Amino acid sequence: MSQASIATTKSLYDRDFYLWIQTTAEQLKKGQFNEIDIPNLIEEIESMGRSEKRELKSRLIVLLMHLLKWQYQPEKRSESWRSTISEQRICIEGLLEDSPSLQPLVSEVFDDCYQKSRLKASEETGIKLNFFPKESPFTLEETLKESFFER
Numbered sequence: 001m002s003q004a005s006i007a008t009t010k011s012l013y014d015r016d017f018y019l020w021i022q023t024t025a026e027q028l029k030k031g032q033f034n035e036i037d038i039p040n041l042i043e044e045i046e047s048m049g050r051s052e053k054r055e056l057k058s059r060l061i062v063l064l065m066h067l068l069k070w071q072y073q074p075e076k077r078s079e080s081w082r083s084t085i086s087e088q089r090i091c092i093e094g095l096l097e098d099s100p101s102l103q104p105l106v107s108e109v110f111d112d113c114y115q116k117s118r119l120k121a122s123e124e125t126g127i128k129l130n131f132f133p134k135e136s137p138f139t140l141e142e143t144l145k146e147s148f149f150e151r
Contacts, residue, residue, distance in 0.1 A: 012037075013037055013040045020037070020040070024036055024037065024041060052095065052099055052102060053102070053105060055091075055095060056092065056095050056096075056102055056105060056106065056109070057109050057112075057113055059088045059091050059092050059095070060088075060092065060106065060109065060110070060113040060117075060143075061113045061116045061117045061120065062084065062088050062117075063084075063085060063088035063089060063092065063117075063143060064113060064114050064117035064136070064138070064143060065117040065120045065121045065124070066081050066084045066085045066088070067085065067138055067143065067149055068117060068118065068121040068132055069081060069121055069124070069125060070085065070149055071137065071149065072121075072125070072127065072131070072132065073125060073127075085149070086146075089144060089146060092106075092144060093144070106140060106144075107140060110136070110140050110143075111135075111136070114135075114136040118132045118134075
């Protein structure tokens with residue numbers, strides 16, 4: 001592959017990302033491996049993995065925050081909170097079905113996500129942070145269980 005061809009492919013990544021994706025996919029399908037912009041392809045694949053991890057953490061934080069609100073503000077429980085709890089559980093389940101290798105990550109990030117959910121719950125409710133337990137009052141299994149704390 002000539003230097004001009006490499007430069008053209010790499011500049012395509014910078015000029016038109018969607019076209020770069022289409023071109024790269026077509027090159028892979030045709031077995032044109034020496035034409036592929038490998039450094040950017042690697043970067044994009046790694047980025048996809050980080051994105052899945054971020055989504056899992058984000059959904060877990062929202063779920064835990066709503067469970068805290070549900071437990072500590074029973075007088076304000078709403079269908080909206082119930083719906084958010086259900087939606088986050090469904091989405092987390094979907095992420096784990098699509099990428100089972102994320103399962104161990106849930107345990108690894110659970111405590112950190114709980115701490116972030118405490119902060120968010122405190123901000124949203126006006127309840128002082130120290131009112132919420134420093135350690136999660138819910139286990140990971142309870143947090144993800146469809147019927148836990150929703151009815």
